[in-house]
Amino acid sequence: MRIALFATCIVDAMYPEVAQATVRILRRLGHEVIFPEGQSCCGQMHINSGKFAQAEPVIANHVRAFTSTEWDVAVAPSASCVASLGHQQPMVATRMGNDALASEAAEVAERTYELTQFLTDVQGVTDAAADLGSYFPHRVTYHPSCHGMRLLRLGDRQSSLVRSVEGIDFVELPLADSCCGFGGTFSVKNPEVSSAMLADKVRTIQATEADVCTGGDASCLLHIGGGMSRFERTGSCDGAPDVTAVHVKETSSTDERGHTTETLTTVVGADDDDHLTPGHRGTSPAEPSRTQSGFRVGQAAVHLARILASTKEDPLRVPSEGAEVSGGSLR
């Protein structure tokens, strides 16, 4: 098949490695991938801010870039952007009195899939290890983003693909279906509520003791990852470091290279005896703690495309001190 990649604006500008991973997965299945150059954004940011007039040119641009017979389907590593194409673009175009654009947008949406939707529904991929060679030997938890779950009805497509990766130690995220609080401009217009939601999300993620939290939406991961990083540096991501429900413990362990590492774990709802005062929280901000697998504890929010794309031959590399996990090459 010829597949048009819709990279989405956040992935394109902030997480190019997610688009690279998507390309690698699609090529591994034998598809030719093209990148429609005119593409930019689905318009969701403007639509959800009520800026319908400003959304219209963005929608028109997307339709222009993706109305073509040169490719069979389009694939995007983002459920919320795909949902926006089908659920919002035609609605806004209609509201702006542009019925032609509305029907073109609906056609483009019809041919556009979220990555795991494409893998599962179109390609029949059920076992990422067998079908894609995916290999990721880490403890991973999964946050199903709201729009994938409720607008695209992805069900367990994403989580079962991640579970089927070789070597993965999958751990269920408690209260997974509650929103992380991003909501685009919501996080700016109601920053305090957003932070409170984020803080709860981060606590439950840390309680799983996973090395990595994965998901299918770069924007939610940007939010969650940003919160985890802040929590680790300061012991809080909502300005309330002494939240009683959260208890932080430090444990020491020795890794394969014989280095002693300090691991920061968070226990939700543990006995009060276990409670350390904020001053005792975790390691000092200057020394990010690491798990044995080398990830910063609770700091790695990794898009599932990168997990599915990583193989024994071309693993998601865990580089030296300080750097974040990095992706493989395009090919």
Place this chain on the structure above:
Amino acid sequence: MTFLGMPLLPSKRRSDLPGGQGNIIEAEAFPEASHEHLSNQQLRNNIGHATSTIRSKRAEVVSELDDWEALRDAGEATKNEVMANLPEYLAQFEEAFTAAGGIIHWARDADEANAIVTELIEDNAPMLETGRREVIKVKSMATQEIGLNEHLEAEGIDAFETDLAELIVQLGEDKPSHILVPAIHRNRDEIREIFMDKMPDAGELTNEPAVLAEAARRHLRHKFLTTKVAISGANFGIAETGTLGVVESEGNGRMCLTLPETLITVMGIEKLLPKFADLEVFLQLLPRSSTGERMNPYTSFWTGKSEGDGPQNVHLVLLDNGRTRALADEHGRTALNCIRCSACMNVCPVYERTGGHAYGSTYPGPIGAILSPLLTGVQEQGNGSLPYASSLCGACYDVCPVKINIPEILVHLRGEDVKANHSPVSSQLDTALTGASWMMGDGKRMAAAERGLPLAHKVTSGEQINALPGIASAWTSSRDIPALPEKSFRQLWAEEEANDRDEEGQR
């Protein structure tokens, strides 16, 4: 002349229709109003605990029904049918209600409704030695909405709430924060204190629910037996038969509905169902969605008056207060389908953190965020921050028994708010969005902007970003931003293509 069911009057623009008044207007914008509640850990714990309990009960009893989705569809269809033909159903209802011996009063807004109720009480409740009159009330959101209790108080009439939770709120000189469990923000210890403080005959109490409930029962019993006039709300009005219905858990409502001589009901015009048989659907949808019960304990229906049985003086105040205006909004009118089950607030992550008071309206949570601006009109009367009080996660839409697409209406109302242009001086966020629209309206401009990435990467030394100025500081107040990449995907892709062409060329 009545102007109910306004969509049939094409000459009126929506903005010409009167907006609702009363307790449906935010006194303070949501971000500020939520500030205090967010930092009140006690309140957050109480609400978080209560909502998660009801949430799981609801999920359990809903999963028992394999035709739940069909029931929702039926509920939605019935309500849509009512809204599409509201004038006819209201006329039918009026005829049946009057034929059964009831008297109907039409109220355009809160002021009119309050005046009607006051007059009825003055005609029917005796003046006591104290120089004041008394009425008892069973929980009614419509009277909350119009601020009836406050109005009566000023007119020399004391209204006693008989619903346990409402009683707690009233005695605590507080406001309800949830439509089903108005005292959700209070815990047992606080309730004990309120009772001991405000119930003259309470004596020493423990904080056990049974003890507290018994104290309330003793307190109310006397009122039920002596008060001549009661005020109620209604969950349903049946157009076919002129029947009114109240659904409750405690039985105190039934006392109010049966013991006094005069019964005054205040009901929003949107509460109608066409036929008695429609209750089959709604009496399944409502209790399961609201309290997580298969059936609610007390369901009371009355049709006018029956000789020698129950109140002989039966009145109904039909309230518009902005409903006609909401109905005229084709993108928002399904908000009137709401049966006030509260399922949406119990699943809402925003409500869970802020509680109901932050919404500044009788109707809090997701439904409040759309209903209040629709009733008052988002343009003239404020309520402009409510449509933004949601992350659009969609959990409310999934649980709503009548399938109100709350997220879509929120987005619609944001559009209305933007159109109304509340802040002529554009905010930083608006400026940023305008810039982004220009940039994202063309892939080439987007590519040009991304060519700045290597510089941004260098400026930030390839490090994560912990603090940004201006509008972005709201973001970095609680989150870091990851290190920017050196190149956008678009650039990487172009480089790969160029390499491929070079290799081809060399071959």
